[in-house]
Amino acid sequence: MPLTINNLNHRIHDGHTERWLLTRVSLNITPGECVALTGDSGSGKTTLLNLIAGLEPVQQGEIYVGGQGLQHAKDKTLSLLRKQTLAMIFQHYNLLSSLNVMDNISFSARLAGRYDEEHSLSLAKNLGIDHLLDHYPDTLSGGEMQRVAIARALGPRPKLLLADEPTGNLDNSNSDKVIAQLLSLAKSHHSALLMVxxxxxxxxxxDKIYRLKDGLLSQQSGGG
Ligand SMILES: Nc1ncnc2c1ncn2[C@@H]1O[C@H](COP(=O)(O)OP(=O)(O)OP(=O)(O)O)[C@@H](O)[C@H]1O
Ligand SMILES: [Mg+2]
Structure with missing residues (x-):
């Protein structure tokens, strides 16, 4: 299973007081499943993604990514997991400005020791950015940068792809196009996708829509 969360509780410091941001959160994502995560600003969506990525320590409950438990995991295990098993796409692309598009796309796959030129080129082609391979990020439009970020994330063939509002900076028609490409690529790679x-x-x-509200995660009707 790419992702299993059991009874996760997460407490944060809010000024002088402590409060529970996430309570009894449980979630299963199966291989190739694409799940939306919604919720008001401040409801804890980014925090939940950071916990799944091992960027914040698990306080109570369990998170398994590709079968590996994150609770009590050592830093080395977590960084290996980030390289080999999961990938993140951020709202602000986080492209490397000193590398051209091809090298940006190849970066994560090389880091994972799984670089495959043919695979990188086929991702670029599928995302319609193969004419931009020798361009640098500061010459690209927002939609183009986001497609480079998607190609980079899919390069190492991650079991689980985490995306935090990946089209927040795009207009509706570009956003729909990029999401359609992201979904079809995730499906064809059997990568599970959790997208804010x-x-x-x-x-x-x-496939499914979940909503975070008052610390609780619940499945909504719709999706699919
Ligand atoms: N490490 C932390 N220490 C203290 N407070 C935190 C910490 N991380 C997050 N918070 C708080 O937790 C709440 C949830 O933040 P989070 O960024 O997860 O929300 P979000 O659902 O992603 O919101 P948005 O839709 O605006 O991105 C916010 O009130 C934030 O200020
Ligand atoms: Mg957020």
Whole structure:
């Protein structure tokens, strides 16, 4: 299973007081499943992705990514997991400005020791950025940068792809195009996808929709 969360509780410091941000959160994502994560600003969506990526320590409960438990995992295990098993796509692309598009796309796969030129080129082609391979990020449009970030994330063939509002900076028509490409690539790679989105039209394209509210995660009708 790419992702299993059992009874996760997460407490944060809010000024002088402590409060529970996440309570009894449980979630299963099966291979190739595409799941939307919605919820008001401040409801804890990014925090939940950071916990799944091993960027914040698990306080109570269990998270398994590709069968590996994150609770009590050592830093080395977590960094290996980030290289080999999961990938993240951020709202602000996080492209490497000193590398051209081809090297940006290849970066994660090389880091994972799984670079395959043919695979990188086929991702670029599928995302319609193969004419930009020798361009540098500062010459690209927002939609182009986001497609480079998607190609880079899929390069190492991750079991689980985490995306935090990946089209937050794009207009609706570009956003729909990029999401459609992301979904079809995730499906064809059997990569599970957990994507934060504020857009209901984006959420409706996913297999399942979950909502975070008052610390609780619940499945919504719709999606699929
Ligand atoms: N390490 C931390 N220490 C203290 N407070 C934190 C920490 N991380 C997050 N928070 C708080 O937790 C709440 C949830 O933040 P988070 O970024 O997860 O929300 P979000 O659902 O992603 O919101 P948005 O939709 O605006 O991105 C916020 O009130 C934030 O200030
Ligand atoms: Mg957020």
């Amino acid at each position: 989105t504020h857009s209901s039209s984006v959420a409706e394209k996913m």
